[in-house]
Amino acid sequence: GIQVEQSPPDLILQEGANSTLRCNFSDSVNNLQWFHQNPWGQLINLFYIPSGTKQNGRLSATTVATERYSLLYISSSQTTDSGVYFCAVGLAGGTSYGKLTFGQGTILTVHP
């Protein structure tokens, strides 16, 4: 199956710092999503971004599908950004539609 690698596995920041999280995947995808899981377990969809660039407030994401990677940028981090960030991908085509494979996640801790 498709392999999804996220880096770094852990990231510790001071409030106000910027960061970049990376997601590499091993096959062609037509579905890529970024999620934030807060300390209470709630999974929030940040971006649906199989290609291109999107921005939402302090967060932005870029996917270069031809090179099989995606980046999530967090600017001016806040303590509420703490949690686990997951990248999830779905293979292009056929019967695999609906099947998302998650990376292992990046654990982000933002200190005040």
Added chain:
Amino acid sequence: DTEVTQTPKHLVMGMTNKKSLKCEQHMGHRAMYWYKQKAKKPPELMFVYSYEKLSINESVPSRFSPECPNSSLLNLHLHALQPEDSALYLCASSHPRGIRSPLHFGNGTRLTVT
């Protein structure tokens, strides 16, 4: 507030019990999902329903039995579970095949099997 509602939030059950997890969405989505998440691990897909029909079963043991009574509801029936089945069970929904759509998760049911 999440648009996908899961009940109960917490569930403790013995290995001989039968229980059900419930999920409801009113976003008009016709694809619904069950994921299982163990501590410090990513979610793992269990089942996908598309237009109320089971389209993906990720070789889940038969002690987990999904049901999709209508386009808004998804159930997961549990029977004769093992302690290793203790996990966070997440329901999600999206538009189905052919319509590119983000996945929306509920807050999950935290299950403990004793």
